[in-house]
Every structure is written in structure tokens, then in C-alpha cells.
Amino acid sequence: MGGVGSRAIVLTIVFLLSSQFPFSNSSLNEEAQQFFTEQEVISSTEVRVHNLGGDWNENQVLEWSPNHLEYNRTIQFSILIEGINSTESIESMTLNMTWIYNVSTGDPLLSENLSISELETHENGLFMYYNYTYPLDIYHDEYNITLDVVDSGGILHTFEHKGINVIAYDMHLEPISIDFDSKLLFANNQVTSLELFIQNTGSVYTDIEFDIILLSQLPSNWNPPNLFISDSDLSGGQNSTALFEFQTPNDAYPSKDPMPVIEFQLIAEFEDFTGQMVEFYNANYSLESELVPLESYANISVFRTNFSTDLVKNNYQQTDSNANIFETSLVSFNSLSMDFFFDIQNYGYSKSTFELNVSSLNSIDIEIYSQFDEERPLLPEDGGLTINDVEPLEIISFRCHINFSIENQIDIYPISISVNNSNSDEIFDLDMSIYFITIPNIFFPSSNISMPNYLQNISTLQNESLELFLIIPWNSIFETSFFQNNWVMDVSIINSEFEIVSELEFSLMENNTLLSIPYIFSIVQDQFFKINIDIGEDVNIGDYYINVKMEQINDEDVLIYESQVELSVLENTSLSEPNQNNSNNDTVIDDSNNTSSGNSTIPNSDNLTNNSTNSSVNNTQNQVDNLTNSSQQNNNNITQNQNENSEPDDSTDSKSNDTKSWLYVSFILV
Numbered sequence: 287m288g289g290v291g292s293r294a295i296v297l298t299i300v301f302l303l304s305s306q307f308p309f310s311n312s313s314l315n316e317e318a319q320q321f322f323t324e325q326e327v328i329s330s331t332e333v334r335v336h337n338l339g340g341d342w343n344e345n346q347v348l349e350w351s352p353n354h355l356e357y358n359r360t361i362q363f364s365i366l367i368e369g370i371n372s373t374e375s376i377e378s379m380t381l382n383m384t385w386i387y388n389v390s391t392g393d394p395l396l397s398e399n400l401s402i403s404e405l406e407t408h409e410n411g412l413f414m415y416y417n418y419t420y421p422l423d424i425y426h427d428e429y430n431i432t433l434d435v436v437d438s439g440g441i442l443h444t445f446e447h448k449g450i451n452v453i454a455y456d457m458h459l460e461p462i463s464i465d466f467d468s469k470l471l472f473a474n475n476q477v478t479s480l481e482l483f484i485q486n487t488g489s490v491y492t493d494i495e496f497d498i499i500l501l502s503q504l505p506s507n508w509n510p511p512n513l514f515i516s517d518s519d520l521s522g523g524q525n526s527t528a529l530f531e532f533q534t535p536n537d538a539y540p541s542k543d544p545m546p547v548i549e550f551q552l553i554a555e556f557e558d559f560t561g562q563m564v565e566f567y568n569a570n571y572s573l574e575s576e577l578v579p580l581e582s583y584a585n586i587s588v589f590r591t592n593f594s595t596d597l598v599k600n601n602y603q604q605t606d607s608n609a610n611i612f613e614t615s616l617v618s619f620n621s622l623s624m625d626f627f628f629d630i631q632n633y634g635y636s637k638s639t640f641e642l643n644v645s646s647l648n649s650i651d652i653e654i655y656s657q658f659d660e661e662r663p664l665l666p667e668d669g670g671l672t673i674n675d676v677e678p679l680e681i682i683s684f685r686c687h688i689n690f691s692i693e694n695q696i697d698i699y700p701i702s703i704s705v706n707n708s709n710s711d712e713i714f715d716l717d718m719s720i721y722f723i724t725i726p727n728i729f730f731p732s733s734n735i736s737m738p739n740y741l742q743n744i745s746t747l748q749n750e751s752l753e754l755f756l757i758i759p760w761n762s763i764f765e766t767s768f769f770q771n772n773w774v775m776d777v778s779i780i781n782s783e784f785e786i787v788s789e790l791e792f793s794l795m796e797n798n799t800l801l802s803i804p805y806i807f808s809i810v811q812d813q814f815f816k817i818n819i820d821i822g823e824d825v826n827i828g829d830y831y832i833n834v835k836m837e838q839i840n841d842e843d844v845l846i847y848e849s850q851v852e853l854s855v856l857e858n859t860s861l862s863e864p865n866q867n868n869s870n871n872d873t874v875i876d877d878s879n880n881t882s883s884g885n886s887t888i889p890n891s892d893n894l895t896n897n898s899t900n901s902s903v904n905n906t907q908n909q910v911d912n913l914t915n916s917s918q919q920n921n922n923n924i925t926q927n928q929n930e931n932s933e934p935d936d937s938t939d940s941k942s943n944d945t946k947s948w949l950y951v952s953f954i955l956v
Contacts, residue, residue: 335447352453381397495563587629602633730756772806836848
């Protein structure tokens with residue numbers, strides 16, 4: 287008896303504990319599984335080698351010189367780690383660069399423990415740059431490159447690069463002193479100089495000889511240039527200079543033919559152990575050249591947009607006489623103000639000072655802004671329109687803001703840009719026109735395409751249909767290169783409460799083709815659209831409004847045109863009149879098929895009995911069906927509610943399952 291009591295006590299304690307400490311917890315298992323599933327894992331690592339500023343997708347630079355200039359001895363390592371997006375998944379990163387003959391001894395030239403904090407997220411991984419400038423006169427030959435990444439789990443991920451090659455023999459050439467940054471300029475009776483820097487960037491023990499050869503064919507009346515080389519024999523790391531001097535003839539400018547590209551060749555050789563000269567370097571270099579006047583011209587160019595794009599006109603090129611007049615003019619659309627941009631270039635051999643003036647014969651307000659200060663207008667009284675010390679071929683850019691007069695609007699405004707070269711006292715100007723164009727609307731609605739008329743209202747009957755045409759008159763401005771001839775059209779029908787009327791069905795068509803709404807299109811000549819509207823017999827009588835909107839697709843200064851046609855729907859009395867063809871208006875209920883026949887409206891006794899019986903049966907059946915449906919619906923709702931209530935409470939299921947497990951254990955104990 288005592289044993290039974292003890293077992294009962296133990297069973298009770300176990301049962302109570304089971305409700306608090308279950309053997310298994312499904313929610314805990316799910317959380318643990320989710321943790322391991324979401325844990326980031328490194329899928330791959332990679333290193334690429336570039337010059338400074340190189341992009342990941344550019345070709346890698348695999349050849350380097352031991353005695354180059356510092357910026358050419360700086361390797362940019364691009365490092366990508368894929369599969370993770372958090373630096374917490376990385377324990378350490380080590381980048382190694384080892385001479386091939388030191389791999390066995392483990393003596394790297396570079397062994398850098400990279401800073402994990404410099405990693406940045408990049409698509410499906412982390413990315414960083416590391417720049418390394420190797421010392422002068424390092425050993426030539428191959429270098430192995432490896433990246434060792436240890437993740438937070440202690441797993442080592444190693445990437446082995448195919449390596450780089452430091453070559454023993456190499457040369458470097460670059461211009462160090464030319465008269466102008468972008469190209470060589472030549473002017474009558476002037477000497478143009480080109481100085482070159484040449485360096486033996488190979489190993490320190492390499493001795494080389496080099497030569498420079500001019501490849502360009504100068505005009506026939508030109509003399510060959512003079513060439514001076516300070517030292518043509520160089521050891522590794524040493525450098526030299528070469529100087530070209532070109533003497534331009536007195537009558538070279540103007541010339542019918544453009545100047546050729548100045549091209550020259552650098553050849554370098556070394557002596558091998560047999561005493562033979564071996565050529566190891568042969569490369570061509572080139573520079574653009576231009577023949578310009580000795581006294582500078584002021585080249586003036588006008589643009590519609592900033593950054594010297596969309597040229598309108600300049601003062602040094604002929605305009606096409608057959609071109610659309612708007613192409614070589616400025617145009618203002620429906621606006622009392624506008625901006626345009628212009629450049630002034632010092633086209634000449636000498637540094638110059640320019641005086642600028644922008645004027646118009648009409649009374650318009652003109653403001654000039656420099657590209658260096660877009661907020662402050664340049665004023666004549668503080669010297670803002672004097673441009674000092676403009677270098678040869680230098681371009682100065684301006685923005686011009688114009689306000690048109692409201693009281694005195696005209697169609698064409700002539701404008702002039704004038705530049706005076708203070709050094710030569712020569713004046714250069716550019717005259718052009720500004721067209722002030724007002725387009726009230728680019729389309730108008732009409733009820734007839736053959737005889738267009740501006741339609742403002744239209745009426746029709748219920749159960750009718752109508753056609754409405756949208757006519758777009760052609761304007762030559764539409765075909766210009768600068769006009770944004772892309773539009774989106776939208777059509778809607780509303781009531782007096784500004785609500786969309788869905789009962790009025792309509793379609794938009796062009797050339798018998800059904801169009802989607804909104805519709806994107808470009809304006810062409812002889813273009814029109816047609817709107818078909820169906821007015822059903824159930825449409826309420828009253829006034830409606832057909833709205834048509836055409837909006838220009840443009841980044842700025844969007845043109846928007848809208849038109850509204852009032853639509854009056856009148857009552858169609860024929861819909862409410864009796865049918866004259868129906869001679870039998872009385873309805874008789876037949877006892878066999880319940881169809882209408884005869885002129886009597888009084889049902890017979892059979893009909894009454896049948897109808898009463900049918901009605902009683904039908905009512906009874908309907909009640910049964912309703913009760914059945916209601917019962918099923920309630921049962922479904924109860925079942926659904928039970929399911930809905932049971933789904934979110936996973937802990938209840940877990941406890942229930944665990945309780946069953948404990949009951950089973952308790953039963954075994956008993």
C-alpha cells in the first residue's frame with residue numbers, strides 16, 4: 287500500500303513538472319534551425335591587381351617595373367569576399383606577395399593583416415581596396431599573391447592569384463613640357479617645343495641605349511624639327527630628356543589642310559652576353575596638333591542646355607541654308623523667361639583678355655552668370671564682363687537669363703553677343719534670334735474630320751453612340767531636333783461631381799487601331815485620334831464631361847494641354863413606349879408550364895392548387911435549404927475559427943504534445 291502511495295506521489299510530481307519543463311520544445315528547435323539557416327557563410331574570395339584607380343572589371347595589370355616612378359609602382363589590390371554581408375563573419379584577412387624564389391623559405395615581400403573595418407557591402411558580399419607601393423629595385427621575375435581569410439568559425443579560405451611579373455627591361459616616356467595641355471599649337475613664324483621625359487625603369491644592373499624617331503609627315507613647306515637628347519645611354523633607374531623644336535613658316539596659317547597628328551617612336555636596346563644589341567622596347571606615341579592664328583580669335587558658341595550640349599549656332603562655322611530656322615535660333619515656349627548658355631574660346635596662340643557684351647534691340651531684361659558663380663550676376667560696373675588672361679584654347683562658359691516684357695510681347699527678339707580682344711582690339715560677334723512661341727493647345731476636339739470645328743459641347747440620346755475626333759494641327763517646331771516630341775494622352779468621362787462614370791464606355795482609336803489608355807505617342811503630320819462613346823439605355827440623363835489631357839514627356843519645363851467637351855445625355859422616349867407589335871398584353875399562368883397565354887388574368891382552380899402547392903413546397907424546400915446552408919455555414923465558421931485559433935498558438939500544441947509524452951511516461955512508471 288505504501289508502494290502504491292509512493293508511486294502516486296511520484297506520478298503527481300512528474301505530471302506537474304511536465305507542464306513546466308517539457309522534454310522537447312518545437313519553438314526552440316525552430317529558432318535554433320532558423321539561426322543556423324540564417325548564419326552567413328563565405329562562398330568565395332578573390333583578389334585582382336590594377337593600377338591606381340582601376341575598376342574591378344578592367345583588365346588586370348600583370349607586368350610591373352622594378353624602378354618606375356612612385357605612382358607606377360603602386361599596386362591597387364581589389365578584394366572581394368562573397369556570401370557574407372557583415373564583417374562580424376570574418377576573424378582575419380592576410381594579403382601576401384612573395385617572390386617566387388622565396389616561397390619555400392616563407393619570406394614574403396608583402397604580408398599585410400588587412401583592416402576588416404575597411405570592408406564595404408557590395409552586392410552579394412564585401413569589397414575593399416588596398417594600395418601597396420613596392421620599393422625601388424625589387425627583384426625581377428614572378429611574384430605569388432595569396433589572400434587568406436579566416437571566418438568567425440575558424441575556417442580558412444585561401445585564394446591564390448595567378449601572380450604578377452616584375453620585368454628586368456622596361457622603358458617609360460611622357461611629355462613634361464609642351465606649350466599647351468591638350469595639344470601642340472602652331473602659329474605663323476613661331477617655335478613650338480615638345481619636351482619628353484625618358485626613363486629606364488628596368489633592373490638597376492641593366493644598361494640600355496634608346497633613340498627617338500619622328501614618324502609624322504609635316505606639310506611640304508615645313509622644315510624638319512630639331513631634336514636634342516641629353517643622354518641616350520641609361521642604366522636601370524636613370525632618366526633623360528629629349529626636346530623637339532618645330533619652326534612654323536610665316537604663311538602656314540590659314541591652311542586648307544588640317545595639321546597632322548605628331549607621332550614619334552621610342553626604340554630601346556641592350557647588349558647581350560655575345561655583344562649583340564637586342565631590341566626590347568618599341569612603342570609609338572602621338573599628340574594632337576592644331577594650326578591657329580597668332581592673335582587670338584574669340585570663338586562664340588551658343589547652346590540650349592548646359593555643359594556645352596545641343597549647339598544652336600557659333601560664329602566660326604557656316605550654317606546650313608536649308609536647315610529649319612528654329613534649329614539655328616533660340617525658342618521660348620509659353621514662357622516669359624528663358625535661359626541659354628554660351629562659351630567663349632580663346633582660339634589663338636597667345637594669352638588674351640576679352641570684354642563681353644550681350645545686348646538686344648528690344649526691351650528685354652538680360653542677366654549674365656559665370657559658370658563659376660551661378661548665383662551672382664556679372665555686372666559691367668564691377669568689371670564682371672571683362673575676362674582677364676584667357677589661355678590659348680581655354681573655354682569660358684556663361685549662362686544667360688532673359689525676362690521678356692509682358693506689355694510688349696513680339697514674336698522675334700534679335701540678340702547679339704559681342705567679344706572684344708583687348709590685345710588686338712578686334713571685335714568678334716554672334717547675332718541670332720529668339721522666337722517667342724505661344725501654343726494655346728496642340729489639339730482640339732471636333733465632331734467632323736472633313737470639316738473640323740472646335741467642339742465645346744455635344745448632346746445625344748440614351749442607347750446611342752457618338753464619335754469625337756481629336757485633331758492635332760501640324761507645327762514645324764515639332765520636327766526640330768531639340769523639341770521633345772513625346773507625349774502621353776489620357777481620356778476620361780466624369781459627372782458634375784468630378785466622379786468617373788463607368789457606365790459610359792468609350793475607346794480611343796487611331797487609323798482603326800484600338801489604343802490603350804493612357805497612350806504614349808509622337809506627333810506626326812495629318813494626325814488625328816477618334817473617341818467612340820457608347821451610351822447605354824441605363825445611363826442616367828444629364829450632363830457629363832469628356833476630359834482629354836496631353837502631357838509632354840520631358841525632364842523639365844513640361845508642356846501640358848487639356849480640353850473638355852460637355853456631353854449632354856437626353857432621354858430616349860422610345861425606350862419607355864409600349865411595344866406596338868405585342869397584341870396580347872394579358873398574362874395567364876398555365877398549370878402545366880407556367881407560360882403566359884390567353885387574355886385572361888384570372889387563374890383557374892387548378893392553377894391555384896398547383897401554385898399553392900408549388901409555393902408551399904418551394905417555401906418549405908427553401909426553408910430547409912436555408913437552414914441547411916446556415917447550419918453548414920455555421921459549422922464551417924466554427925471549424926474555421928477553431929483552425930484559426932489553433933494556428934497561431936504553437937506553444938499550446940507543443941505543451942499538448944509534451945503532456946501526452948509525460949502521460950505516457952507516467953503510465954509506464956505506474
